Amino acid sequence: MTTRVHIIDHPLIQHKLAILRNRETGAKEFRELLDEVSLLMAYEVTRNLPLEEVEVETPLARTKCRMISGKKLAVVPILRAGLGMVGGILNLIPAARVGHIGVYRDPETLQPVEYYCKLPADIQEREVIVVDPMLATGGSMAAAVQFIKDRGARGENIKVMNLIAAPEGIAKMERQHSEVEIFVAAVDERLNEHGFILPGLGDAGDRLFGTR
Ligand code: PRP
Numbered sequence: 001m002t003t004r005v006h007i008i009d010h011p012l013i014q015h016k017l018a019i020l021r022n023r024e025t026g027a028k029e030f031r032e033l034l035d036e037v038s039l040l041m042a043y044e045v046t047r048n049l050p051l052e053e054v055e056v057e058t059p060l061a062r063t064k065c066r067m068i069s070g071k072k073l074a075v076v077p078i079l080r081a082g083l084g085m086v087g088g089i090l091n092l093i094p095a096a097r098v099g100h101i102g103v104y105r106d107p108e109t110l111q112p113v114e115y116y117c118k119l120p121a122d123i124q125e126r127e128v129i130v131v132d133p134m135l136a137t138g139g140s141m142a143a144a145v146q147f148i149k150d151r152g153a154r155g156e157n158i159k160v161m162n163l164i165a166a167p168e169g170i171a172k173m174e175r176q177h178s179e180v181e182i183f184v185a186a187v188d189e190r191l192n193e194h195g196f197i198l199p200g201l202g203d204a205g206d207r208l209f210g211t212r
Pocket of ligand 1: 078079080081082103104105106110112132133134135136137138139140141169195203204205206
């Protein structure tokens with residue numbers, strides 16, 4: 001793995017991830033935990049945002065402080081499961097714009113099928129965080145990142161945030177989008193014959209929305 005893959009092993013994230021993996025965890029708790037983990041992960045993903053000096057008047061004196069230098073952000077969930085990661089990030093960065101990319105994975109071929117794409121018009125000027133709980137074969141994420149690049153965004157300005165990744169998905173991203181940084185809470189063992197991450201947490205979309 002290259003240095004472009006960041007595993008965020010903060011104890012709070014690992015603790016919540018363990019509960020998310022548990023098959024006994026119901027949809028309500030799953031949604032709440034994914035929200036919390038997304039907020040905590042966003043803290044790391046935004047670590048290198050540029051700062052600028054500003055002057056602030058405290059009740060006692062004038063002082064120089066640093067604030068985020070107006071860099072514009074976009075959060076792009078991959079539908080459906082990525083939606084579960086948006087709220088947590090927006091709690092931290094309320095001014096971020098949200099784009100949506102609809103990609104589902106054909107259960108037979110495991111190939112990504114695109115069905116929706118609506119991005120902020122100025123996406124090429126923004127720092128983009130693409131979110132999806134699962135990076136399995138990497139097909140969905142690689143296609144989503146390509147959409148965003150096709151709209152003029154540079155790979156250096158795109159970051160990917162996943163809860164769990166399989167080595168196969170990371171390898172695909174490194175082949176197709178080697179300049180894109182990946183932030184994950186865990187890299188699991190492998191994919192099974194149906195393309196599910198092992199041990200994983202099952203189907204994130206179904207667990208979030210109670211469709212199974
Ligand atoms: C799942 C998951 C990712 C994708 C990962 O979505 O949420 O989007 O598969 O697989 P990949 O890395 O092999 O492309 P799914 O197709 O089940 O759609 P959903 O989010 O609508 O449930």
